[in-house]
Amino acid sequence: MATRDLVLSALFAAIIVALGLVPPIMLGFIPVPITAQSLGVMLAGVVLGARRGTISVLLVLVLAAIGLPVLSGGRGGLAVFMAPTTGYLIGWVFAVITTGYLSQLLVSHSQAGFVQTVNFFVAALFGGVIVLYVCGISYLALITGLGFSKAFMGSLAFIPGDVLKAVIAALAGRAVMVGYPLLPKRA
Amino acid sequence: MRSLHIDGDSALHRLPAGVKLATLSVISLALFMIGNSAFLAGAALVGLAGHTLLRISAAEIWRRMRPFALIVVVVALFTAVFNGTTEGLIALFRLAALALFASLVTATTTTGDFIDVITRAAMPLERLGILKARDVGLSIGLVIRFVPEILSRYEVIRDAHYARGLKPRPVSLIVPLIITTLRSADEIAAAIDARGIRRQK
Amino acid sequence: MDIHFEKVEVRFEGRTVIHPLDLALNGRRVGIIGLNGSGKTTLARMINGLVKPSAGRVTVNGFDTVERQDEARGQSGFIFQNPQNQIILPLLREDIALGLKSRKLPKQEVTAAVEAILDRFGIGHLGDRRAHELSGGELQLAALASVLVTEPKILVMDEPTNQLDLKNRNLVERTIHTLPEDVIVISHDLDLVAGLDRVLLVHEGRIAADGEPGEVIGQYRAMHEGKD
Numbered sequence: 001m002a003t004r005d006l007v008l009s010a011l012f013a014a015i016i017v018a019l020g021l022v023p024p025i026m027l028g029f030i031p032v033p034i035t036a037q038s039l040g041v042m043l044a045g046v047v048l049g050a051r052r053g054t055i056s057v058l059l060v061l062v063l064a065a066i067g068l069p070v071l072s073g074g075r076g077g078l079a080v081f082m083a084p085t086t087g088y089l090i091g092w093v094f095a096v097i098t099t100g101y102l103s104q105l106l107v108s109h110s111q112a113g114f115v116q117t118v119n120f121f122v123a124a125l126f127g128g129v130i131v132l133y134v135c136g137i138s139y140l141a142l143i144t145g146l147g148f149s150k151a152f153m154g155s156l157a158f159i160p161g162d163v164l165k166a167v168i169a170a171l172a173g174r175a176v177m178v179g180y181p182l183l184p185k186r187a
Numbered sequence: 188m189r190s191l192h193i194d195g196d197s198a199l200h201r202l203p204a205g206v207k208l209a210t211l212s213v214i215s216l217a218l219f220m221i222g223n224s225a226f227l228a229g230a231a232l233v234g235l236a237g238h239t240l241l242r243i244s245a246a247e248i249w250r251r252m253r254p255f256a257l258i259v260v261v262v263a264l265f266t267a268v269f270n271g272t273t274e275g276l277i278a279l280f281r282l283a284a285l286a287l288f289a290s291l292v293t294a295t296t297t298t299g300d301f302i303d304v305i306t307r308a309a310m311p312l313e314r315l316g317i318l319k320a321r322d323v324g325l326s327i328g329l330v331i332r333f334v335p336e337i338l339s340r341y342e343v344i345r346d347a348h349y350a351r352g353l354k355p356r357p358v359s360l361i362v363p364l365i366i367t368t369l370r371s372a373d374e375i376a377a378a379i380d381a382r383g384i385r386r387q388k
Numbered sequence: 389m390d391i392h393f394e395k396v397e398v399r400f401e402g403r404t405v406i407h408p409l410d411l412a413l414n415g416r417r418v419g420i421i422g423l424n425g426s427g428k429t430t431l432a433r434m435i436n437g438l439v440k441p442s443a444g445r446v447t448v449n450g451f452d453t454v455e456r457q458d459e460a461r462g463q464s465g466f467i468f469q470n471p472q473n474q475i476i477l478p479l480l481r482e483d484i485a486l487g488l489k490s491r492k493l494p495k496q497e498v499t500a501a502v503e504a505i506l507d508r509f510g511i512g513h514l515g516d517r518r519a520h521e522l523s524g525g526e527l528q529l530a531a532l533a534s535v536l537v538t539e540p541k542i543l544v545m546d547e548p549t550n551q552l553d554l555k556n557r558n559l560v561e562r563t564i565h566t567l568p569e570d571v572i573v574i575s576h577d578l579d580l581v582a583g584l585d586r587v588l589l590v591h592e593g594r595i596a597a598d599g600e601p602g603e604v605i606g607q608y609r610a611m612h613e614g615k616d
Contacts, residue, residue, distance in 0.1 A: 003385060004376040006322060010329035011337075011368050011375075017330065018337040019361075036357070047365060059326055066301035067191040067293040068331070075254045077191045077293035082215055082285035083255055084262040143219075144266050144278050154265055168357045175362040180369060321489070328477040328486075335520040336472070371473050378474035381436045381466040382535060386458055386490045 008182065009052045013059035016040035020072035037072040039165040041092045042128035045099025046120050046173030049184045053100040057092050064089075087139020091132040099127030103173070104184055113174060121170035128169065129162045191251070193294045197240040204300040205307075207292045214288055218281050224273060227280035234287025241294050251294075255286040302327055325384065329375075337368055389449065389542045389570040390414050391435060396444035398430055398593075405430050407593045408444065413572070417564070419581035419601065420574045421608055422590035428574050431590060432544050435572065436466045449541065464542040465535035465569075469550055471527040475519040480530050481506075483519065487538045505537040509563070525556025532563065544572045549580055578605050 019036035044053035060070055069076040071089075080089060102123035107116050133155060141151035177183060199207070218230060238248050259282040267275025302324045309320040344363050348355040379385060391413040398406035406427050420428045433439040434446045437453035437460055446453045451460035468474050477483040484502045493501075506512045509529045514522060522530060528548060536543065548564070549557040561580050564571055575581050587604040589597035591611070597604045 001318065001322070002376075003379050004372060006326060007329065007372045007376045007379070008369060010326045011333055011372055012365075013326075013330045014333040014337050015365060015368055017334050018341060021334075021338060022341055036361075039357075039361075043361070043365065047369075055326075059330055062305065062323075063327060063330060066298055066305075066327075067296065068298065069189070069191060070334075073254055078211065078289035079252075079255055079286040079293065080289075082282075082289045083258060084282060085258055140262070144262055145274060146262075146266055146269060150265070150269050168361070171358045172361045172365070175358065176365050179362065180366045182369065325476075325486075328482065331478045332476055332519060335518070339520070371470075374468055374470060374473040375476060377433075377438050378466075378468055379476060381438060381461065381468075382474075382487045382538070383458065383461050383490060384476075384486055 005052055006055075008048060009055035010059060012040075012044050012048055012053070012056035013063070016044060016056065016060050017063070017070040020070065021074075036165075038088075038092070038128065038132070038162065039169055041096050041132075042099055042124040042166060042169035043172060045096045045127055046103045046124060046169055046183075047176050048100065048182055049104050050097050050100030051184075053096045054093060057096045061089060061092065084140055084144055085136065086143075088132060088136035090139065091135025094135055095127045095132040097127070098131045099123045099169075102126055107177070107183065109177075109181070113178075116177065117170050117174045120173040121166055124166035124169040124173070125163065128166055129159065132162070133159065190298050191290075191293050192297050193241050193243060195241060195295065197242075197295065199237070199240055199291060199295040202295075204296045204304045207296060208304065211288060211292050215285055218284055222277055224276040224280055227277060227284055231280045231284040231287060234284050234291065237287070237291045238294075240291075251290060252286065255282075259283055259286065298327075319385070322385070325379075333368075337364065340364060340367060389572075391449075391542070392447045393434070393441075394444050394446075396434070396441045396446060398427075398434070398439060399442045405593055406441075409595055411588075411595065411598075415570075415585045417571045417573070417584040417586075419584040419587040420572065420590060421576070421578065421581055421587060421605070422596075423612075426590045427593040428588075428590040429546055432546060432572060432574050433466075435542070435544055436464050437461055438466070462538070463540060464544055465538065465540035467528075467531050467535055467543065467545040467548055469547045471524075471531035472519075474531050475522075475527065475534060478518050479515075480511075480517055480519060480522075480533075481515040483530075484534045484537050487534060501537055505533045508536075509533050523556075524552050525559055528552065528556065528560055529563070536569065541569060542572065543567060543569045544574075546574045547576065548573065549575065549577045578608075581605065 016037060019040040022036065041057055044056045048056065063070045064076045064080055065078055067077050071080060080086065103120060106119035106123060111119070137148065137151045137155055140146065140154070141148045218227065221227065259279065262282065263275050263279035266278040305323050306320045309318060309323050312318050313320045341360070341364055344360055345355050348359065393409055393411040395408055395410060396406060397404065397408045420432060422428045430439050434441060434453065435448055437457045440454055448460045448463045451463060453460040475483050477486055481502055484505060485498050488498050488501060503512070506515050509532060511526065511529050511533065514526055514530065519530070548560050552560060561583070564573065565583065573581065573584065581587055582601050582605060584601055586599065587601040588595055589604050589608050597607045
């Protein structure tokens with residue numbers, strides 16, 4: 001791996017950690033504050049693409065595993081990997097792979113700005129919401145013996161906030177692409 | 188960023204990190220396979236008792252476990268309501284025991300020891316040409332190094348909003364944060380290369 | 389130092405950044421001045437192999453920076469414009485030790501070398517501090533320590549006084565004059581450059597003047613005096 005890719009991945013991991021430490025951001029049109037860390041996972045995919053994005057998310061998980069309080073709310077340590085919500089953490093990896101891969105596949109520099117934003121949204125929604133919830137809910141259902149439908153009901157309340165994060169990730173991803181393009185060119 | 192490690196000289200502190208991690212995975216597997224609430228309650232008690240080795244106050248133990256307590260209780264209640272009290276109790280004790288044992292390993296192992304274990308575990312991957320094992324420690328160090336810088340940068344960007352009478356919005360905060368941070372990647376990478384840090388010898 | 393640029397040219401994205409030039413650097417302390425974008429940083433980065441010539445070759449103490457990159461790099465250390473970006477591990481002591489890691493030295497030797505370099509710059513008390521807590525001057529000294537611990541023979545500094553207050557600027561100036569290593573300094577700080585042995589003026593990718601500091605600086609001033 002080129003040194004620059006290693007540094008980009010590490011810096012993005014640091015951004016994801018930092019987003020878990022800043023006070024929750026209030027959105028203008030809904031009265032609920034959102035924690036920005038899972039937004040960071042979507043952003044890693046749309047900004048860095050699949051490979052580097054995945055490395056940055058893995059780095060955050062490794063840091064958490066080795067006892068650093070890098071997850072939102074100052075959580076960390078091996079216990080976060082032995083909790084009912086662990087599926088969402090593991091899901092981050094699949095979420096960023098999907099978001100990154102779809103971003104590389106769908107978005108190109110020749111598209112109009114609006115099209116790019118919509119494509120980033122599709123990538124972030126599919127990876128950062130659908131894939132993430134499939135992982136999180138399956139794990140919750142299996143580990144607690146609740147069954148899928150009940151686990152799904154228990155997670156439902158968080159979905160609107162995460163769809164909003166996909167919107168933010170899409171707008172930010174497109175803006176970063178204009179200001180400092182990093183997404184690998186389509187193969 | 189302070190690690191959740193707690194200094195000490197207990198038997199658990201002295202045990203090699205690799206042994207602790209292997210034991211933890213065996214224990215967690217066993218906890219999943221055993222569906223007896225009395226046994227699981229006993230396991231949770233052992234995990235809790237283990238925390239006395241850390242020589243920290245009960246309040247400190249509670250502070251460390253609090254982030255997990257809420258989610259464990261919520262999930263246990265949810266399970267109890269839908270699948271009955273027995274299942275609820277099993278979930279409660281199992282999840283509590285898992286969190287407590289994991290927390291013990293975290294508290295008694297230093298970041299440096301963990302990095303050594305990971306670097307050794309990565310050696311087979313290095314032989315397969317997937318990654319350089321030493322990059323793992325370097326990357327972890329880089330993240331810890333730059334989190335505070337990014338937080339300061341975030342504050343500067345937020346204050347710049349206020350100074351111009353603008354309300355900070357997620358996109359207008361995050362975009363400059365990402366761009367200014369990633370722009371420094373080139374110079375950081377050049378510094379790493381110039382110092383010959385990733386040279387393979 | 390013994391650095392040779394032989395028919396070196398650098399093109400970047402269709403633009404010529406450095407026009408073909410021959411240059412030998414062998415003094416003790418050399419300064420490079422010129423406008424932003426004139427090509428002075430590119431010139432300096434070639435010494436460490438961070439920029440590769442599009443044509444020609446650069447040798448440092450006899451090592452070609454492309455063909456024998458590791459050895460050539462070992463000859464020189466590079467201090468970047470923003471010292472913040474070159475301390476890469478959280479604790480200063482860890483960061484300094486990192487440069488020695490690829491040498492596979494025994495732990496005691498690494499520790500001894502780190503302590504010696506911290507002492508040399510009088511920053512032993514900063515060893516266990518976190519990099520983001522250090523002031524601009526402290527960071528500049530820390531960057532020097534992290535680079536010089538590997539004992540390069542030549543030190544290249546890009547704008548070392550750029551972001552410093554007067555006190556720290558003077559500290560860095562004194563440090564440059566007392567370094568036993570040969571030094572190449574790129575700077576807009578003409579007072580700093582005036583104290584060196586030789587100065588190059590780079591203009592639009594060419595060496596416009598080369599010689600005694602007073603003369604070259606005078607020429608630089610004359611070129612841009614009263615012009616916009």
